[in-house]
Amino acid sequence: MTKTSMTQFVTENIEENLMNMNTCLICEVLMVDMHTFKADVLPLNDPEATPILDVPIAFHQTDQFILQIPYKQGDRVLVVCSQADIDPIMFGGGEAASRSFSANDALIIGGVNLFTSPIQNEHPDDIVIGTKDFSTKLVINEAGELSIKSSKFRVEADDIEFVGGTITANGEDLTTDLV
Known part of the structure; x- marks a missing residue:
């Protein structure tokens, strides 16, 4: 075997092994x-x-x-x-x-999200669990705030406790009603 053919053989063998890896x-x-x-x-x-x-x-x-x-x-x-x-x-x-x-x-x-269908990311600095269009989402931001957006929000629990300085629903203060 000549030097050229040995080099070629080794090169082809390495290339074939790499293609199967x-x-x-x-x-x-x-x-x-x-x-x-x-x-x-x-x-x-x-x-x-x-x-x-x-x-x-x-x-x-x-x-x-x-x-x-x-x-x-x-x-x-x-x-x-x-x-x-x-x-x-x-x-x-x-x-x-x-x-x-x-x-x-x-x-x-x-x-993997392909570059051919980019997501318009509304929350680049937050932790997000949600749909790709962000119509439903749970967001935790750097300040520690938690936001939930959903067409329906259901809670199933044996006990529910609301604790906060001010508790509002649709802009109405419920703090005194819950205490």
């Missing part, structure tokens, strides 16, 4: 099951891509709390591929396979 992909949700927190997704960067099936959906969560996002068919999501086999962690034991950055170890980590 997945780090992160923008995908479209094909099917989602919010009961099992899994989705089938299609990578958008490759017209010949095959769907990645049963991708776990990652959420912001702790042992006691979860922030659930209800993904739907057609949503654009960011999918990362783990450096190592996730099966032993996800299924609770067993031997890890020797694969790295495989689509078999993909995780949906969040939605």
Whole structure:
């Protein structure tokens, strides 16, 4: 083998290995099951891509709390591929396979808003949970104020306590009525 062909062989081998290594992909949700927190997704960067099936959906969560996002068919999501086999962690034991950055170890980590459909962000400095058009929203601003906007607001509780210096409804002071 000549030096040129050896260099070419190594270069082609490295390029082929890199092409088979997945780090992160923008995908479209094909099917989602919010009961099992899994989705089938299609990578958008490759017209010949095959769907990645049963991708776990990652959420912001702790042992006691979860922030659930209800993904739907057609949503654009960011999918990362783990450096190592996730099966032993996800299924609770067993031997890890020797694969790295495989689509078999993909995780949906969040939605992606494309530049082709920008959101007119009314609250760039606040924490917001709401619809994309902001017609329904919960906003926490830097001053610690909480605002809720909704067509209907329902509270279900065993006990409701209102505490404040001034409590108003539609501009009418209710403070004395509640005390």
